């Protein structure tokens with residue numbers, strides 16, 4: 001693989017854009033090397049500016065669940081664009097997608113569209129604080145809910161990747177209201193409620209964590225959090241920016257049978273265009289402006305192009321009775337195939353997988369929280385990443401990220417991926 005053009009473009013980007021990227025996780029800082037500049041994507045594949053082609057296991061960090069540039073989504077966006085790009089007024093289309101989501105996701109009566117997962121989670125926390133009249137929130141180490149101040153405390157994703165889980169610029173006043181617990185440690189959450197009685201507005205959690213690598217809830221962890229919230233008058237917020245419409249059409253609430261008070265969305269519901277959302281029952285959502293006093297707004301919230309891309313994506317998923325069975329089966333086949341090869345190479349590893357989300361951790365036998373994710377051998381992951389990259393397999397450029405399987409990845413792509421993996425040279429890093 002040649003990366004000359006990516007390299008030249010990165011140098012130029014570095015001159016005008018901080019770190020050369022508009023989102024830190026895209027830079028190859030943790031895995032090393034020059035970030036690859038893409039110029040096109042179709043189905044299971046992306047093509048870079050040096051005309052190298054890759055099988056894509058990031059899928060834009062989740063949104064491209066159908067695969068890239070699905071023809072029906074493309075057609076729908078083109079048609080919508082002929083009617084204009086943005087009006088800044090209510091549109092029928094916003095009601096159509098809101099109704100569609102409310103009718104398909106458990107325990108929500110209303111939904112507010114925004115333009116990113118960060119906005120969705122930031123607004124959900126403000127609403128929870130306004131509704132409960134309490135200030136504190138509980139988040140989990142290694143979980144990432146976007147880059148608003150309250151969340152950049154022991155955050156996952158890029159914050160963990162670059163070793164700055166507590167970002168400068170977040171004031172002590174803000175940080176004091178964010179309480180931290182270890183993922184899957186219900187005793188720590190009980191302690192926090194005991195020591196902050198009547199002060200905790202909400203718990204916010206990734207019901208399946210994807211920002212410390214993929215980490216699953218264990219021993220009825222979500223059910224226990226539900227019970228603690230009920231006992232302490234706090235709201236349970238499921239951050240389903242990754243899991244929403246990915247784990248199932250009803251998301252993690254459907255898969256785990258746990259009722260959240262607020263649910264946030266992003267990624268898939270925009271089909272690749274900028275969309276986030278937060279939703280809940282009337283009793284809570286009615287506190288949101290203009291009906292209630294909790295303010296939240298956005299110039300491009302409900303943008304018609306993004307709504308059309310999202311609604312078309314969701315309708316295509318809904319109309320395919322085998323959609324989730326297929327992508328989950330693909331992930332299982334990849335999981336078992338990688339596991340078999342790494343075992344044959346005597347490489348100790350663990351693969352965490354839920355639905356079509358998965359990640360590989362090296363030199364560790366189980367990962368159930370951020371500390372264990374950090375104990376994994378990330379140098380070996382970085383080596384693994386580059387050996388696959390130069391053979392046309394594009395993984396998330398960090399061991400603290402999740403792989404996302406799309407419906408465009410079929411037997412051909414799986415066979416090619418496993419063939420590359422068999423050649424993986426394992427130097428004992």
Ligand code: KE4
Pocket residue numbers: 023024025026061116117118119121144145146147157158206210211239240241242266267276401
């Ligand atoms: P955005 O603001 O990036 O749309 O969403 C923030 C967010 C919220 N909640 C969860 C569970 C998320 O995974 C995210 C964003 N995920 C990262 C990937 N780990 C986005 C990639 C990036 O930061 O560029």
